[in-house]
Amino acid sequence: MQRALTIVADDYGMGPATSRGILELACLRIITGSVMIVNTPFAAAAAAEWIDTAPEVDLGWHPNLTLDSPVSLAEHVPTLVRKDGSFWPLSVFLGKLSLGLINMAEVYRELKAQYDRFQELMGYVPRVVNSHQHVTIFPNIDAVLFEVLKDQNPRPYIRRVVEHGTSLMRVPGARVKRAVLASFGRRVARRASSIGYPGCDWIAGVTDPAHVNDDEFWVRWFEHVGPDGSLEICCHPGFRDETLLNRDCAEDGLVRRTREHLLLKAPSFRDAFTQAGFQPVRPSAMAA
Template sequence: MSAARRLAVCADDFGQGPAVDRGILALAEQRRLTAVSCLVTPRRWPTAARALRGAQVATGLHLNLTEGEPLSPALRRHWPQFPRLGALLAMAGLGRLPPGLADEVQAQLSRFAEVRGAAPDFLDGHQHVHALPGVRHLVLAAARPWQRPVRNTGRVLGPGFGFKRAVIAACGGRVLARVARQQGVPQPSALVGVYDFDPAADYRTLVQGWLQTAPDGALLFCHPALGGSDPGDPIAAARQREAAYLASDLFVQDLAAAGVVLG
């Protein structure tokens, strides 16, 4: 009989809004999550973080470079507001990211630590920005001294959504994974959870496919929310479906059927 495969389940975007936070906290209380990735740029972050006290999950920094405004004055001189993802991808690919990014990474790390009382347990990026050229070396430099894991976006497994998975890996994910290995920075073995947030998607079927695909030590990232939607959230409907499935007995049954344990 083969040993069960271990899977980390990380809920992204904690701190974005009350509905997101409610969904994540409810799943953490049920022990359906192993990790929570936190946005520290919203003004509500200190209040949101208080609700995480006592939660039995790892907590990490969800580095944000695409929504709201920078924390650091050095970057705000160039970007009063963060650019949209498409513009950020273009600037990173052309090597035209502005000065001040190092200050911003440190500002977000410091804000996390000031509120939580400790450095993040792991590092990743909102919309996978942590892997971009001009950003990834800053993230790895932050993770290396404490041997904090960094999300692996170089091995993004399916089934389905092959083009989106390939884009994520190509936009710095493969290079990040290689350099992290060279530098001894820990990473999950793979990433699963990529889809298009289609309101008609059958999330259970998607998860079943990811559970079959995920190797030992992989990470499933998710985006739950509960009790309504936060203003301006384009994936609010998908968040509600994710939360409902992950909270259900069906998720537990699907884990067992696939020979997967959370850890």
């Protein structure tokens, strides 16, 4: 039997060249979905280009609490922002979250504003949802996200940040990070499943920039994802995008994105998932 495979490119709308790279993969139907950050200076143009191009791929929402500035006025979400009105970086955000210094009412206000902004830009509710830097798998943030989405029907596909033990042991790169994400992700995945949100059983692709240089990067993942269940490929492709420097990443991050883009377009990617018995599907089809 073939196993369902969703291939979801994160960070559409983050920067112009990043968005163009993702849109190219969508037009080629190499990816089956993408998610848009709506609070960047480039989101509106990216949304318009997606609408004009109309690829046969799902575009959803990428909730974000760690990049650029909020959709809400900064004075309305003071625990989420620095003095200049921009979000805290991830490390600071998680530190404040662990100390109880992040106000959940403000998190709700901002995520609801972003959810509404997505609908303003695209004209429909998101059928795919996963968060930038996985922030919504952490305690209390997940509950806020489910509250924002509670009235949406049909339920959107939500990424389940759960990695199969086989790949965690056998695929190198960022193992500590992946283990921590999976420990938080399992709890959220169980809750999402219990209240009817579709999603894949496993995730693959989380790593660090150095390991994306390997030509066998995707081949190795498909060899070690485990013998059963559906799989989501979490990827971050794009053309070289100088607007990301000092906003999202350093030089190695730019290299990683262009490298992932090339690896996804290479015939070896399709060969690897075909030989492993996977069939690509759009995330919105997973509800069936």
